[in-house]
Amino acid sequence: MSILVIAEHDNAVLKAATLNTVAAAQAIGGDIDLLVAGSGCGAVAEAGARLAGVGRVLVADAGHYAEHGAENLAALVVARAGGYSHILAPASTFGKNLLPRVAATLDVAQISDIIAVESADTFKRPIYAGNAIATVQSADPVKLITVRTTAFEAVGEGGSAAVEAIDAAADTGLSALVGRELTKSERPELGAASVIVSGGRGVGSSENYHALLEPLADKLGAALGASRAAVDAGYVPNDYQVGQTGKIVAPQLYVAVGISGAIQHLAGMKDSKVIVAINKDEEAPIFQVADYGLVADLFEAVPALTAALG
Template identity: 60%
Template sequence: MTVLVLVEHEAGAVKDVTLSTVTAAAKIGAVHALVAGEGDEASKAADAAARIAGVEKVLLASDAAYAKMLPENVAPLITGLMDGYDAFVASATSNGKNIAPRVAAKLDVMQISDILSVEGEKTFTRPIYAGNAIATVESSDAKLVITVRGTAFDKAEAEGGSAAIENASAEGDSGLSSFVGLEASESERPDLTSAKIVVSGGRALKDAETFEQVITPLADKLGAAVGASRAAVDAGYISNDYQVGQTGKIVAPELYIAVGISGAIQHLAGMKDSKVIVAINKDEDAPIFQIADIGLVADLFEAVPELTGKL
């Protein structure tokens, strides 16, 4: 089988999540990478994609229509290329979730979402019921459309490959949508989805000011990214860019510190694959302790500042 992988990139650099997606795709068949973008940034991203170990060919579609990865423009591009491919694979990110279903609809096939493993050429596992059960699914479609949970696969080596780069025919602007603007939060801390350490706070932190006073110093000491439960986000303690969970971001850092988080199923679905989980909660019956490697039953307003002071 030959697999077309959508490359996610920014400022000419390939995002880490694409490396995990390449690893998953390589278990299905030969990997060809698609870089859709505009100008020098797209060219730089194509050069970077060509160096990824396991990528055999890079297709570069450079057009102003692809500058912001609008799905109404990118999906027709991919659909037009699928005559030469057995599968299309994308990361289970906002871009992947936006583009892949459109490709599946145009190809009239089912989509297999958020895969955790590749069990066979057309057989995969994926989480259901917020991750409480793992389903094994097998496709009978002629072509596959798949999204990959990046935290479930190791990252392919970013260097070592020497794939050829070919230009792909651009479909251009569909005229169905236009990019208006982007309001993105900026932080000097590591990106939440790729950070090695994450410190997350929950509703027990009372308000936004307290969240900042308790969580931020600990995260700064550890060089960690900051996360939050849905309850904390809904309460307005921090913006939803920081939400970890089924309806937020899926993370799997080397160390995850959950402060004042009870451990609702929705939150556990987004962080339970972390290598080491530390939970701090005064409720000894909190569900978070069932999956924590280290649990501290204590008042977070005393324990966390003490911990921060000792680092």
């Protein structure tokens, strides 16, 4: 079997999600090719070549791949699909944007958000916000799969794959990036952080969110997250959102402050290694998944916790 993993990157750095996706490809078994499509992405290709398990890195370097538009990337993947039994991408915004277009063009069913590999044609994936696990078997000639990256340990370095330049597909001209607004932070990236401090509706306002949670996050070296309710209320930007419609995370430590624990939020963080919940409502659903729960006023508890951390 030959497996194609589509690398997620920013033309300079290989995103951590790619390492987890390669791990899923290893669990399937077979020869693994890594596709790096971008503009000026030589450093990404070199990083990909060092990944354990990768046999070959295919590099498509062209200006119309600079912003990773799904239309152009899908055309490239479809053109390269022949000969591969599996095509994998992370179940991130990148993968969710790209792979459905590829699946539709190839007329095969996509298998989304897998968390385990049973065999080369059988996979496990969560449904109903993670309350049930479906075992899915595919008879399609090529399996299109997105990988829940928190379910697979990232591969390490140690490989020495060959790097091969390939021809870019023609520019489809179907879309163009007009602008991009980025939230810049010195803190770890939310999706890859080992410690996350999240706030919910209970923090009350954007001012309270930043005043209470930023000092705690600084002490812990943590990324900041939020529930959908906090995002919808305008406390923080959308890219802070953890949950079924946000980012799926599984850090070593997840601190939930003023989050009641709606099922959509739990679906995005319940695989965290240690969960600490602070909420004044002792009946809050978050306490059902928390390893440590503190029933207290967060406006008193969080400053006290931050002070205790020195």
